[in-house]
Amino acid sequence: MATDKRVVVYGASGYTGRLICEYLREYNIPFLAAGRNQQRVADAVAAVPGIETVEYEVAEVEHTAAALAERFRGASVVLNTVGPFARYGHEVAQACLDIGAHYTDTNGEQNWMIDAEQRWGAEFAARGLLLTPGLAQMYSIGEIAANICLETPGLDTLDIEVFWKGYPTVASTNTILTNAAFAEAYYLEQNEYAAWPAEGWPTELSVPGQHELGLALPWGGTSHPVWFKNDPRVANVRALGGVFNRPLMQAVPQIVSSALQQMEGLSTAEKYRVIDATSAEVRSEMPPRENPRINTSLDSVYASGPLGRAHCVIHGNCNYKQTALMNVHAAAELLQQPPRKTGFASSCQAFGHRELLGTLRAFGLVLEPILEVHQ
Numbered sequence: 001m002a003t004d005k006r007v008v009v010y011g012a013s014g015y016t017g018r019l020i021c022e023y024l025r026e027y028n029i030p031f032l033a034a035g036r037n038q039q040r041v042a043d044a045v046a047a048v049p050g051i052e053t054v055e056y057e058v059a060e061v062e063h064t065a066a067a068l069a070e071r072f073r074g075a076s077v078v079l080n081t082v083g084p085f086a087r088y089g090h091e092v093a094q095a096c097l098d099i100g101a102h103y104t105d106t107n108g109e110q111n112w113m114i115d116a117e118q119r120w121g122a123e124f125a126a127r128g129l130l131l132t133p134g135l136a137q138m139y140s141i142g143e144i145a146a147n148i149c150l151e152t153p154g155l156d157t158l159d160i161e162v163f164w165k166g167y168p169t170v171a172s173t174n175t176i177l178t179n180a181a182f183a184e185a186y187y188l189e190q191n192e193y194a195a196w197p198a199e200g201w202p203t204e205l206s207v208p209g210q211h212e213l214g215l216a217l218p219w220g221g222t223s224h225p226v227w228f229k230n231d232p233r234v235a236n237v238r239a240l241g242g243v244f245n246r247p248l249m250q251a252v253p254q255i256v257s258s259a260l261q262q263m264e265g266l267s268t269a270e271k272y273r274v275i276d277a278t279s280a281e282v283r284s285e286m287p288p289r290e291n292p293r294i295n296t297s298l299d300s301v302y303a304s305g306p307l308g309r310a311h312c313v314i315h316g317n318c319n320y321k322q323t324a325l326m327n328v329h330a331a332a333e334l335l336q337q338p339p340r341k342t343g344f345a346s347s348c349q350a351f352g353h354r355e356l357l358g359t360l361r362a363f364g365l366v367l368e369p370i371l372e373v374h375q
Helices: 015-026 038-046 065-072 085-099 110-126 137-149 170-182 224-229 246-263 268-282 319-336 347-351 353-362
Strands: 007-010 031-035 056-060 077-080 102-105 130-132 157-164 186-189 192-195 203-205 214-216 236-243 296-305 308-317 370-374
Touching: 007 015, 007 065, 015 031, 015 038, 015 319, 031 038, 031 065, 038 056, 065 085, 077 085, 077 319, 085 102, 085 110, 085 170, 102 319, 110 130, 110 170, 110 224, 130 347, 137 157, 137 224, 137 296, 137 308, 137 319, 137 347, 137 353, 157 214, 157 224, 170 246, 170 268, 186 224, 214 236, 214 246, 224 236, 236 246, 246 268, 308 319, 319 347, 319 353, 347 353
Parallel strands: 007 031, 007 077, 031 056, 077 102, 102 130, 157 236
Antiparallel strands: 157 296, 186 192, 186 236, 203 214, 296 308, 308 370
């Protein structure tokens, strides 16, 4: 059964999926809300205030490429929030190719991004379609800040950090454990991937705007080394991230270590069962709705070169809302015109970093960036 809705929100019953539906309502963009459980999707979308003011439909769909393509056929854009994406993303990418739709997702999995570029990038480009995984606050805002720094010529090294106040969702916890179980985390050194050490985390970082140090991890390597590996201006990228909650950050390595011990010697399917069970123990319920007075975010990028320095800081709030809004910005753009780059491309490469920043500013989710340049 095809759809007459040009935008699909896949995983609409999840925390971020529901927020995407909210912003699609504000943009007055009709959409198909899809997931693996009809009632859960219907309940989640019905809870969006004012949802009756936009046209939408709800669908239950089996997670296979064929079933997804059959149900999503007719759509131009698929906004995918069903993760971990290394586990579930390939079927959605294949379905998008089959129906000729652009693809975005909210992943935080460096291994998925590297794999997606290798497996799907050329095919999407050949079809004139966009494949932009990693469209999320924890990565895209830092990329915006990095690109603002890179407006100053002669800088080739990026030192990136991201912090936020909040709680990981079930999907985020699952992603952290999946990264640890199946992939190494990389930074970029002279345009080559180099593996972060497996131990010694978290580490302390200075955080702009406060005296207290923050605790950070490689967080799976993040998307930044992947995006900037294809940028001729950049040779080196290191990115670390964390939450401002120090006890939670101190607990993350212990949770991961315990899960890895349980997975020792198990098959892939059995490892996933451990990951799912551990994720449910850590965070079994939907986090509370974000409060902009409490749930703040901070992205800081130092860019350097042989004879230059730049530092950009972007303060924001409600990181899940930032993620949702950027995906809807992408959908709105793609419904009206082709992206700036097709195939595997970051949100900044596809839509422009200043344009993304403008939308976030217009909705009150980030402050004007603070930029210092020394040459």
